[in-house]
Amino acid sequence: MSKVQNVQNNFEIDFFPKDWNIARLSDVADKKDRYSFTGGPFGSDLKSEHYTDTGVRIIQLQNIGDGEFLNNYAIYTSEKKADDLISCNIFPNEIIMAKMDPVARACLVPNLNNRYLMCSDGIRLNVDKERYNNHFILYFINSRYFRNKADLKGIGTTRKRIGLSTLRELTIVVPAKLEEQDKIAEILTTINNNIQKTSALIEKYKNIKTGMMADLFTRGVTHDGKLRPPYEQAPELYHETELGFIPKGWFIKSIGSLLITQPQYGANESAEDYNSHNPRYLRITDITDDGYLMNEEIKSLSWNKTNGYILEEDDIVIARTGNTVGKSYIYKKDDCPMAFAGYLIKFKFNKDVCNPLYIFYYLHSYLFYNWIDKTLKVGAKPNINAQEYSSFHIYLPELSEQLEIINIISSIDKKIETEQKYLEKLKQLKQGLMQDLLTGKVRVKQAEPSVA
Known part of the structure; x- marks a missing residue:
């Protein structure tokens, strides 16, 4: 194992394998691509007046999650504007990083469009895939080692930010052999996929619960535990109040x-x-x-x-x-x-x-x-x-019907809680593996994940 001097490199990894290398983040960029490591446009070059209903999607800061693309906000600009800002274009499966707090968080650009335009606080990193595994680099950028270092380099009191020139000089450690990078990335991606599937299942249950409560608190349940028909189908089961029609006996x-x-x-x-x-x-x-x-x-x-x-x-x-x-x-x-x-x-x-x-x-x-x-x-x-x-x-309703409603909602709550506990287990497993695998503390032959 080699030793990294903390003072010289401002790095938290004291030891890493001899067959691993230290590289600046700019070193992993594809040198054949002129804009492989570049920032978004100046604010004056991309204003709200340039936004359109369709065209080239602009990746905003709120789309850059911690290792995942957050597809909950979409704005666009024209093809011409994207062409004018060609150096700020970014493409599917490339890494986009955030300049703003939390600084240096990163995710892969999704394969939803042929190309995108970065916002002013985005940074494009197109990895040299002949030498580096794209996912390995992404996982390392989002590791506590790299993110802590980026945070220390960030400036600002209310909200930190980090510049492109600073990010270029930050270092990572990486296996010399691409095959080892591939294996580490494969293991972490397996865990990540399970995390995403579990998160999606939790959201599904939550949506079911929301719809269920909308019915239960306005219609209630009958003596046999079934949902009471709505007012439109059985008006005789309801009575009118100052807040509208509610079930009789409520x-x-x-x-x-x-x-x-x-x-x-x-x-x-x-x-x-x-x-x-x-x-x-x-x-x-x-x-x-x-x-x-x-x-x-x-x-x-x-x-x-x-x-x-x-x-x-x-x-x-x-x-x-x-x-x-x-x-x-x-x-x-x-x-x-x-x-x-x-x-x-x-x-x-x-x-x-x-x-x-x-x-x-x-x-x-x-x-x-x-x-x-x-x-x-x-x-x-x-x-x-x-x-x-x-x-x-x-x-x-009466206490007995309140209890019936509680039991129905609690049944879906138990499913949510079970999946949330499993999700926490997966996240802890991922953090532990990142700490071990991304530093070479555990070599990949010893690090097969168990997520059952």
């Missing part, structure tokens, strides 16, 4: 009328480093849009600061400010001790008239999201206060 209740205590704002305390002897400090940034906990950056709060702020089983907290308004979480009996922070509001429900889990699911339906859009106060920070949340009205 009521319209405000959140406030279902509480056993007044809503409570969270602790106005600074988060502390995680300590297993103290309660977890639940913040709005810890809650996903789907109501799950994120465990990447767990914080704590000392016991002596938690008086009155410790959550109990079935308490629901809802975010009240910022871009997270409306996100909610229900505290479960198996959760660790948890105190809630100031941008959250706690609601404690009367279990004699409503099941808190029914309320929690309702808070993730389009009925609640539509209400938020109408109610939201737009100012320095969008916000909805406790009084406003208390005024939100829900369609409420």
Whole structure:
């Protein structure tokens, strides 16, 4: 194993195999291509007035994911404009990198069009495929070794950026033999494909759940557990209210009328480093849009600061400010001790008239999201206060039907949770393999993946 001097190369890999080489990123570009390593156009050369409904697609920063192309935003320019900016064209299966934070994140350009035009903050890298494996280079660029180094070289306080000239000089380590690069890339791509398939399956289940809740919270279920026919097919099963037709036997209740205590704002305390002897400090940034906990950056709060702020089983907290308004979480009996922070509001429900889990699911339906859009106060920070949340009205069946609805939604939730756990397992496996394979710590003969 050879040693890389950290000071000289500003690199985190201390040792790598003797038959591997150090290369500048510019060295891996195809020298036969004049524009194999180049940046996007100047802002003045590509303005909004140049956008068209069809033509050559412009790859924007929001399309450049961490190892994947995010195909959720598309703008175009004319063929002529793309020809005028020929040096900024990029093609399928080439690497595009981002200058803006997170700096140097990269993905492959998809094979959806014959060519694309980069935005001003994009960087094209056309790899010399006679010497380097395209996917190996992409994986290395997205590794923590390279990305940490790029981040250190980035400039700016509010949002970092990195220049083309700086990226050119950053170094990677790479097997001298193309066959070894190919094998490493093949292993990581196998894991990556499984990650993408699992992510797609999770999205499918989430879409099913969304459609299911839209029906369940407006139609409910019959005594045999089947979805009640819609009003148009069976009007005799519904009665008219101030909010429209709802199933007979259902009521319209405000959140406030279902509480056993007044809503409570969270602790106005600074988060502390995680300590297993103290309660977890639940913040709005810890809650996903789907109501799950994120465990990447767990914080704590000392016991002596938690008086009155410790959550109990079935308490629901809802975010009240910022871009997270409306996100909610229900505290479960198996959760660790948890105190809630100031941008959250706690609601404690009367279990004699409503099941808190029914309320929690309702808070993730389009009925609640539509209400938020109408109610939201737009100012320095969008916000909805406790009084406003208390005024939100829900369609409420009897407890027995609430439980039927909960069971149906929970069944799809369990599938989502199972796939999410598997997805996390795959991501951890990928990270471990990247750390071992991209440094030569484990040679490819020892590194066949197991993803079962």
